Amino acid sequence: MSVDQTIFEYSSPGRVGVALPESDVSSAGAGELLGSDNLRDDLPLPEVNQVDVIRHFTKLSLANYSVDRGFYPLGSCTMKYNPKINEELASLPGFSELHPYQDESQAQGTLAAMYATQEYIKAITGFDAVTLQPAAGAQGEFTAMMVFKKHHEKTGQGHRHIVIVPDSSHGTNPATAARCGYGIKKTPSGPDGRVDLDALKEALNDEVAAVMLTNPNTLGLFESQIAEICAMVHDAGALIYCDGANMNAVMGWYRPGDSGFDAMHLNLHKTFSTPHGGGGPGSGPVAVKGFLAPYLPVPNVNKQGERYFLDYGSRDSIGRVHGYYGNIAIVLRACVYILSQGGDGLKNVSENAVLNANYLMSKLSDAYEVPHNTRCMHEFVASASKQKELGVKALDIAKRLIDFGYHPPTIYFPLIVPEALMIEPTETESIETLDSFIEAMLTIAREAETDPDILHSAPHNTPVRRLDEATAARKPVLQYNPEG
Numbered sequence: 019m020s021v022d023q024t025i026f027e028y029s030s031p032g033r034v035g036v037a038l039p040e041s042d043v044s045s046a047g048a049g050e051l052l053g054s055d056n057l058r059d060d061l062p063l064p065e066v067n068q069v070d071v072i073r074h075f076t077k078l079s080l081a082n083y084s085v086d087r088g089f090y091p092l093g094s095c096t097m098k099y100n101p102k103i104n105e106e107l108a109s110l111p112g113f114s115e116l117h118p119y120q121d122e123s124q125a126q127g128t129l130a131a132m133y134a135t136q137e138y139i140k141a142i143t144g145f146d147a148v149t150l151q152p153a154a155g156a157q158g159e160f161t162a163m164m165v166f167k168k169h170h171e172k173t174g175q176g177h178r179h180i181v182i183v184p185d186s187s188h189g190t191n192p193a194t195a196a197r198c199g200y201g202i203k204k205t206p207s208g209p210d211g212r213v214d215l216d217a218l219k220e221a222l223n224d225e226v227a228a229v230m231l232t233n234p235n236t237l238g239l240f241e242s243q244i245a246e247i248c249a250m251v252h253d254a255g256a257l258i259y260c261d262g263a264n265m266n267a268v269m270g271w272y273r274p275g276d277s278g279f280d281a282m283h284l285n286l287h288k289t290f291s292t293p294h295g296g297g298g299p300g301s302g303p304v305a306v307k308g309f310l311a312p313y314l315p316v317p318n319v320n321k322q323g324e325r326y327f328l329d330y331g332s333r334d335s336i337g338r339v340h341g342y343y344g345n346i347a348i349v350l351r352a353c354v355y356i357l358s359q360g361g362d363g364l365k366n367v368s369e370n371a372v373l374n375a376n377y378l379m380s381k382l383s384d385a386y387e388v389p390h391n392t393r394c395m396h397e398f399v400a401s402a403s404k405q406k407e408l409g410v411k412a413l414d415i416a417k418r419l420i421d422f423g424y425h426p427p428t429i430y431f432p433l434i435v436p437e438a439l440m441i442e443p444t445e446t447e448s449i450e451t452l453d454s455f456i457e458a459m460l461t462i463a464r465e466a467e468t469d470p471d472i473l474h475s476a477p478h479n480t481p482v483r484r485l486d487e488a489t490a491a492r493k494p495v496l497q498y499n500p501e502g
């Protein structure tokens with residue numbers, strides 16, 4: 019059984035995996051029930067024995083790369099280890115067997131955990147109210163922008179139709195604003211990679227509904243003039259949104275609510291170690307200042323005395339953004355993580371995330387150009403521009419890393435750095451892991467000088483070598499065809 023064979027290719031007629039007893043129920047009548055044209059006895063299913071089935075699926079699972087298999091420095095995605103206690107506690111039958119329509123009196127434990135998570139998020143972010151409904155970071159952004167829109171409409175500012183997005187913001191920010199019907203105005207970063215205050219000031223006027231700012235930004239830099247920026251935006255009558263997906267860098271050290279932001283979202287998978295789950299389902303809670311609370315989605319979880327209940331309170335709510343109450347299973351995992359770390363633990367998490375990123379940056383910045391080579395936060399953006407002069411691109415470096423057993427970093431993002439290699443080690447990696455990765459990156463930098471072809475043809479030890487990724491995405495082959 020070779021690694022690139024499909025299960026169909028080692029099928030052998032008559033071979034079975036499990037012997038079933040003869041059916042003692044007559045199949046007569048199936049034709050009448052289903053219509054004889056719909057009966058099939060010629061399905062070309064593979065005929066294999068049990069051990070081959072087990073080996074097939076085990077082989078497939080091993081072909082998949084995950085944070086449980088190895089280092090995953092995918093910048094902007096915060097691929098940190100998910101402690102198994104999160105899984106264990108969120109899977110307790112009292113949580114996992116609950117029905118969404120079960121009476122509140124029988125769901126007090128789950129409601130208590132959701133309420134607690136809302137309270138922890140308020141304490142961590144410095145905001146007054148939280149919704150747990152959004153199912154991803156981008157949906158959190160969408161929720162908050164709809165909240166802003168409603169607020170503007172309610173306060174006679176509905177004519178505001180522009181959202182400003184600095185060019186160091188995450189790509190979902192302009193997409194969200196456009197989805198909410200806003201026009202986008204992009205402002206450039208200054209030479210230090212942070213918001214250019216003059217450009218922002220010039221862009222602000224009474225047509226601007228909001229500014230969406232990612233902090234720390236996608237260059238891995240903290241926007242140090244944030245209080246000034248927030249004041250400037252408010253003076254222009256606009257609101258300011260914090261894309262707080264990078265909160266892993268600042269927990270316990272900085273609260274966006276304190277510096278003047280009106281709303282933010284968190285990515286529970288990035289900050290609170292819940293599974294990414296192949297892009298979803300996730301959870302992107304939104305936190306807002308008190309004056310925006312009436313517009314949040316309903317229901318929220320509230321408490322009266324010792325009783326928890328689903329609060330459908332506000333008539334100004336933008337409505338639901340998710341069926342039922344959000345992705346509770348993910349919220350529970352985040353709740354376990356917050357409780358198991360505690361306040362000091364979360365502060366420590368951020369400290370180590372920043373330390374690990376700065377360690378990598380300092381060790382790699384001779385071999386690779388780092389355009390903003392000051393202290394970074396939880397991630398940094400290097401560039402393969404030196405290697406490009408030798409004919410080696412960021413893509414070649416990323417593919418070669420696979421040969422060394424690593425998941426590649428994010429490449430070609432953010433767009434403002436040419437040949438970007440965006441590296442985020444996270445706090446969950448040991449110094450030994452970081453050192454091995456550094457060694458691989460330095461070896462690759464040397465290969466770019468001495469043997470560039472080994473990079474051009476990488477990866478060398480994967481079942482499928484270098485793909486035409488555009489064709490793979492646009493015209494995926496999803497069906498087995500025995501004719502080839």
Ligand SMILES: Cc1ncc(COP(=O)(O)O)c(C=O)c1O
Nearest residue numbers: 094095154155156188190261263
């Ligand atoms: C800074 C930032 N903002 C927004 C998002 C979007 O989050 P999601 O992929 O959960 O929609 C991400 C994703 O990782 C992110 O890194």
